[in-house]
Amino acid sequence: MTRLPTNLILGAILVALVVGTAALSLVWTPHDPTLMNIRGKFADPSDTYWLGTDQLGRDVVSQLMAAARNSMAVALIAVMIGGSIGVSLGLLASAIGGWVEDGVMRLADLGFAFPALLFAIMLAAVFGPSLSNAVMAIAFINIPIFARVARASANQIWTRDFVSAARAAGMSRFAISRDHILPNILAPVIVQATIEFAVAILAEAALSYLGLGAQPPASSWGRMLSEAQTLMYLAPQLAIYPGLCIVTAVLGFGLLGDGLRDVTDPRLVRER
Amino acid sequence: MGYFLFRRTVGFLLTLLAVSVVVFAVMNVLPGDPALTILGLDATDDALAALREQLGLNDPLLTRYFSWIWNALQGDFGTSHSFRVPVATLIGERLPMTISLAISGMVLTLIVALTLGIGAAARHRSFGDWGVMFLSQLGIAIPAFWLSILLVLLFAVKLRWLPPGGFSGWSDPVAAMRSLILPTVALALVQSAVLTRVTRSSALEIMRQDFVRTARASGLSHRRVLWRHVLPNALVPIVTIVGMQFAALVTGTIVIENVFYLPGLGRLIFQSISNRDLPTVQALVMLFAAIVVTANFIVDLLYVVIDPRLKVRR
Numbered sequence: 001m002t003r004l005p006t007n008l009i010l011g012a013i014l015v016a017l018v019v020g021t022a023a024l025s026l027v028w029t030p031h032d033p034t035l036m037n038i039r040g041k042f043a044d045p046s047d048t049y050w051l052g053t054d055q056l057g058r059d060v061v062s063q064l065m066a067a068a069r070n071s072m073a074v075a076l077i078a079v080m081i082g083g084s085i086g087v088s089l090g091l092l093a094s095a096i097g098g099w100v101e102d103g104v105m106r107l108a109d110l111g112f113a114f115p116a117l118l119f120a121i122m123l124a125a126v127f128g129p130s131l132s133n134a135v136m137a138i139a140f141i142n143i144p145i146f147a148r149v150a151r152a153s154a155n156q157i158w159t160r161d162f163v164s165a166a167r168a169a170g171m172s173r174f175a176i177s178r179d180h181i182l183p184n185i186l187a188p189v190i191v192q193a194t195i196e197f198a199v200a201i202l203a204e205a206a207l208s209y210l211g212l213g214a215q216p217p218a219s220s221w222g223r224m225l226s227e228a229q230t231l232m233y234l235a236p237q238l239a240i241y242p243g244l245c246i247v248t249a250v251l252g253f254g255l256l257g258d259g260l261r262d263v264t265d266p267r268l269v270r271e272r
Numbered sequence: 273m274g275y276f277l278f279r280r281t282v283g284f285l286l287t288l289l290a291v292s293v294v295v296f297a298v299m300n301v302l303p304g305d306p307a308l309t310i311l312g313l314d315a316t317d318d319a320l321a322a323l324r325e326q327l328g329l330n331d332p333l334l335t336r337y338f339s340w341i342w343n344a345l346q347g348d349f350g351t352s353h354s355f356r357v358p359v360a361t362l363i364g365e366r367l368p369m370t371i372s373l374a375i376s377g378m379v380l381t382l383i384v385a386l387t388l389g390i391g392a393a394a395r396h397r398s399f400g401d402w403g404v405m406f407l408s409q410l411g412i413a414i415p416a417f418w419l420s421i422l423l424v425l426l427f428a429v430k431l432r433w434l435p436p437g438g439f440s441g442w443s444d445p446v447a448a449m450r451s452l453i454l455p456t457v458a459l460a461l462v463q464s465a466v467l468t469r470v471t472r473s474s475a476l477e478i479m480r481q482d483f484v485r486t487a488r489a490s491g492l493s494h495r496r497v498l499w500r501h502v503l504p505n506a507l508v509p510i511v512t513i514v515g516m517q518f519a520a521l522v523t524g525t526i527v528i529e530n531v532f533y534l535p536g537l538g539r540l541i542f543q544s545i546s547n548r549d550l551p552t553v554q555a556l557v558m559l560f561a562a563i564v565v566t567a568n569f570i571v572d573l574l575y576v577v578i579d580p581r582l583k584v585r586r
Contacts, residue, residue: 110287110290112564113291113519113568114294114561114564115519115520115523115564116523117526117527119298121541121545121557122298122557123298125299125544125548125550125553125554126299129545198413202413202415205415206416206417206527209527210527210542211542222415222417225417225421229421229424229531232421232424232425232429233429236425236429239418239422239425240422243414243421243422246414246415246418247410247415250412250413250415251409251412254409254413255409
């Protein structure tokens with residue numbers, strides 16, 4: 001058995017920490033994250049409030065935990081939507097080829113002209129800011145990324161002998177895509193999904209920080225930071241914790257994605 | 273060469289056209305009544321009807337799209353509802369801020385990334401190399417707005433060396449520069465993390481090749497080999513990433529301007545969203561998307577300058 005890469009192990013530990021915290025917050029947080037207690041505002045860390053309280057007397061640890069759950073949910077939904085649409089388009093392009101393939105890929109190029117923030121801005125201007133618009137915007141930018149990955153991997157599989165055999169046996173392109181191509185491109189797709197998960201967490205934080213994502217009273221690391229920014233002279237510590245959480249989560253999924261790629265694609269193992 | 277340029281230019285123009293269709297479609301075709309958005313739920317039916325007429329909302333969609341494009345090409349982006357001045361005037365006032373931020377951010381990104389990337393590659397497997405890799409991994413994970421807040425905490429709140437935000441105008445150049453230091457650093461540090469890694473791995477690849485060994489064997493200094501022989505040959509992947517990063521940089525200025533309350537286009541876009549100023553938002557989104565597309569087009573052209581072999585292959 002070969003040794004697992006360090007980034008994979010480190011990434012897995014960080015991801016387990018963040019996902020574990022998010023899962024725990026579903027059943028237990030030290031306090032109600034939205035419970036206000038004005039007389040207990042800006043409390044110092046103590047046995048009751050491990051990291052103290054914020055400007056409204058809400059427990060910081062409970063808010064960070066609830067925010068972890070929201071962040072994971074947003075990233076999961078956005079990457080799932082963007083990933084499944086993108087992979088379907090990529091498989092379609094690869095299966096049919098010709099002008100369909102060209103068309104899908106040109107559409108994908110077009111998608112790259114819109115960073116998630118621009119798309120979220122358009123949606124917010126038309127519908128008003130909301131978390132679901134943020135999810136839509138993040139999902140949208142994932143479509144072209146997955147379409148490219150899926151098409152590139154699928155094109156390689158289509159040249160293999162077992163696919164030719166399936167074609168000779170009279171299987172339709174759709175059935176081949178579903179039964180033979182999809183299972184064989186899952187590895188690169190999963191690697192990409194892990195990396196995009198990190199990107200989505202970062203995007204959600206930025207959108208919520210700018211007021212285009214999670215709306216009060218929902219907890220979000222980005223929104224906690226935008227509130228903390230106005231209190232920097234009073235309570236600088238509030239501007240530290242949410243940022244550390246974002247970095248932990250993004251670093252975790254990023255390292256895990258890199259590690260998975262090193263393991264699943266031996267050609268890419270580079271000298272480090 | 274001529275054919276290559278022609279094909280790229282046509283592709284670029286078609287992409288711009290497609291981008292304009294997407295922007296127009298999202299802002300105008302999706303369900304929602306701009307008149308209602310602007311006037312709010314309390315508006316009378318007469319007022320709504322009058323505004324719809326004034327905005328041209330009663331015209332067919334295609335007519336509205338083509339008149340938007342036609343006017344925009346002549347520099348007319350409509351009138352801002354909230355500021356009651358032409359959108360083009362608003363953009364003209366705020367463009368210098370965004371451009372200064374983007375250019376200074378890009379320059380600092382290149383300086384940091386090329387120095388650290390080449391430096392780390394030159395000292396491959398040393399402690400310094402390891403440190404650069406660790407810092408760049410961390411830099412990728414740090415949101416620019418959080419880094420901004422940390423910089424403000426340290427340099428404005430604690431040390432009081434620099435202003436925490438805001439901008440007093442270009443008339444006092446020293447004050448203007450001081451206001452732009454922290455935003456530029458915040459923008460560039462996060463951007464340079466990715467570029468440092470690409471520079472390092474690209475340089476490492478080149479350093480293994482024979483011509484580098486020859487150059488070194490012929491007595492050239494280590495430094496000269498790195499900057500004159502390794503860097504120019506490592507440029508293709510670096511330029512690709514710089515082009516892709518430009519999108520992130522443009523998005524970055526939007527975020528950074530809002531963190532530091534700088535009066536640029538990014539701040540304007542957010543003011544326009546809260547003022548429900550749809551023509552301004554539409555013009556700005558189109559402008560930002562056009563900048564991203566143009567940057568990618570320039571990168572495509574740069575490839576040929578850097579690596580003439582690509583001319584033939586495409």
